[in-house]
Amino acid sequence: MRPLSVDSLNPSIAKVEYAVRGELAIKAEEYREQLRQLDHGLPFDKVISSNIGNPQQKGLDQPPITFSRHVAALTEWPALADLAPNAFPKDVIARAKELGEEIGSIGAYTHSQGVPFIRKNVAKFIEERDGYPSNPAHIFLTGGASAGVSLLISMLINNPKAGVLIPIPQYPLYTATLAQHNGVPIPYHLEESDGWSTSIETIEEAIERAHRDGVVPKALVIINPGNPTGALLAEETQVKLLELCEKHSLVLLADEVYQVNLHRPDDHPFTSFKKIVAQQQSPVPLVSFHSISKGVTGECGRRGGYFECTNISDDILALIYKMVSVGLCPPVSGQIGVDTMVRPPQPGDESYELWKKETDVIHEALRHRTMTMSGRLNSLPGVSCVNSPGALYLYPQIQLSDKAQEAARKAGKQPDAFYALALLDATGICVVPGSGFGQKKGEWHYRLTCLCPGVDEYVNKLEKFHEEFIEKYGV
């Protein structure tokens, strides 16, 4: 028989790229294995995974919120409430009991759209956040935000000339999903010199360019707070973006998974697109995504999240339901994680004090690290870095000399990938080259997370490497 070959597979698959877990991450894993040997011969003693927003991973070790795990453990094995009555706060016991009554065993498939009771709680959370009604029937619980984004894009792409407007830099889930489903990414650049702001004109130009190419824009992706940029949209901009969507009949896909990761909320607050749509009584179809993987919960491994549909007709909601039903249901452990996120302990609850302390520590650590890192990176020759007001990342721009670019070419790498590989080889720090997120021609960046404890020692390594790199290759 002919062996199965890559050439015989779906050609769309070959086009998919996802740098966050690409070459750098794979090499970092190999180093991690190598470090298990006593005589590993590497110039570092640990790998630091700054490539992905994964707060609880080994080496970063952001502790989980105790309340979340209390509820999770008790829903896994409800008998513990009697077997270990002193191990759990009273509000946790009540919460787990309530969830148990609604869900039954967490080992059963739930409603494909997610447990109705949890969707009601999500709707209440949205109503309290925004001050406008939310309908549980329009909410779908998902296995992380990615699953929802992928589903929506697969539904919107109705032919190979259908496109989706994507910010550059972007989170590469969007281009990966578009490649998989044969849609056209329509890039629009964010303004680095203006703190990675979003420009209506730039998007209008991208739409015109698409039309000239025979591409039909179907949707606009906005990531707010930005990934990898950390930028936050002002409400005036959000209003204009809605007007733009209305003018061009675009569905708005609002990736809002970093909505509570705000480092300077007084100057840079978060406003949901749902609120603006309601306020403006806008007819724009909106799908808003949220997740338990980021924020202060950081429960990436549970795979939990939701999306809320606004201005989406019942027949389309029925289609979405049909599609999610083929996958049966989102992970129940993730659904319970969503419930915990949208219903944290309240003042007076036995769990409240600890919850407050733990979440304050996480917020403060992120704020402190982001500021320290951006400040020190900015003082390096050939590096400039927007002091990100939100999310978990920095996206510094690096100047790379002709000599460095030539060395990269010889190594068969993009210059920023060459820099990032050299950083990994020298320090064990794994970042993602800007080519994975997109950047203007001739510019080079990398994304790194602000999750590593011991920020001073960490930045020392980045600095030392950078100085050695420019000593070798010039600025």
Add this chain to the structure above:
Amino acid sequence: MRPLSVDSLNPSIAKVEYAVRGELAIKAEEYREQLRQLDHGLPFDKVISSNIGNPQQKGLDQPPITFSRHVAALTEWPALADLAPNAFPKDVIARAKELGEEIGSIGAYTHSQGVPFIRKNVAKFIEERDGYPSNPAHIFLTGGASAGVSLLISMLINNPKAGVLIPIPQYPLYTATLAQHNGVPIPYHLEESDGWSTSIETIEEAIERAHRDGVVPKALVIINPGNPTGALLAEETQVKLLELCEKHSLVLLADEVYQVNLHRPDDHPFTSFKKIVAQQQSPVPLVSFHSISKGVTGECGRRGGYFECTNISDDILALIYKMVSVGLCPPVSGQIGVDTMVRPPQPGDESYELWKKETDVIHEALRHRTMTMSGRLNSLPGVSCVNSPGALYLYPQIQLSDKAQEAARKAGKQPDAFYALALLDATGICVVPGSGFGQKKGEWHYRLTCLCPGVDEYVNKLEKFHEEFIEKYGV
């Protein structure tokens, strides 16, 4: 702006059908809501969901295996080992500690292919089951078997004339996924009169027919034990199926999620395709799927499973890795469920006795119910039912009179859907019409699970309904 309309969406989405959670299941959920009212006006007091293999759901209430939940609760909150030292058997504490050391926090993303340690344990399980080597690098942990099947089919369909051979009756995941990814289902019928056996000739005919239609068969789907049929393949047939795959350059997709649901293992044992491939030194590319949702674990809600690739080249494995990395990782709670399934307690472990008792009870209950139900269904006029030796289902054939067919036509329903709706309306029992799984023209079936406790009372309801139905419509 134009409102977003169904017509503007991906046309493949409209073609997707998934009857297991379709019209009947939606109506059953509505009845369940209605029953919450005191004055509900329905002729039954509970809805029995026999439409889906979901053992732990409310009303069926198959208890989870204690060992699984012990491990799950302790990995959620490891401090419980100290806070409630007497609540957990020693082997559970050791297991949770071992998993914690390997995984770190279960709130972190894992390796996209699944935790390496758990994949090693899966490989050991396969080696012990089959007596042949298994490579952890060729194993992918998934969010249930469905996620893996969907991924593989999306990769194999390389153009709209690519087809996949699907047994009829089938589990509708296959046709749903093919519709979504624009592939062509190539049906081959199983032999009901021979206990739903698989015929090589029938498959050869289907391949010839496909070629005549310009369709290129890429893969053969085998569900063993069968769903909805419960049939088990004999090893001689498996050898011939491999020869057929080799002859026609087909990838074999072996859905083996019911491999431990065996009611008469002496006459109808399970042999994995992996074993036959190894034994025969066959070059056929094989992907074997397994799941924690079925078997005795029945942990559907965790979303856990795996697939093992055999005779699949490294470059294709790298492509699969890339695709799963876009979704980041399978739910960790499901991954831990896989570990628990492939490493049950052993004689001498503190958990062993209870685990043995619990799993024996589940096996015996399924065996007893399947036999009772098939026996009593067979004695009804116009009903014939293969006494299924495996899986969780029966798939009785029902004769429907001209009068019944005419009434169905007037109601705008398929005759078997008409029958199933009438059954739901009269008894609260929700089954899935055969049209959701496929059947020969002019034949009618339905699928029901063998999971309902109180089997005698349950079958009483089926009998009473059937008698009233044929009284009204004749045989």
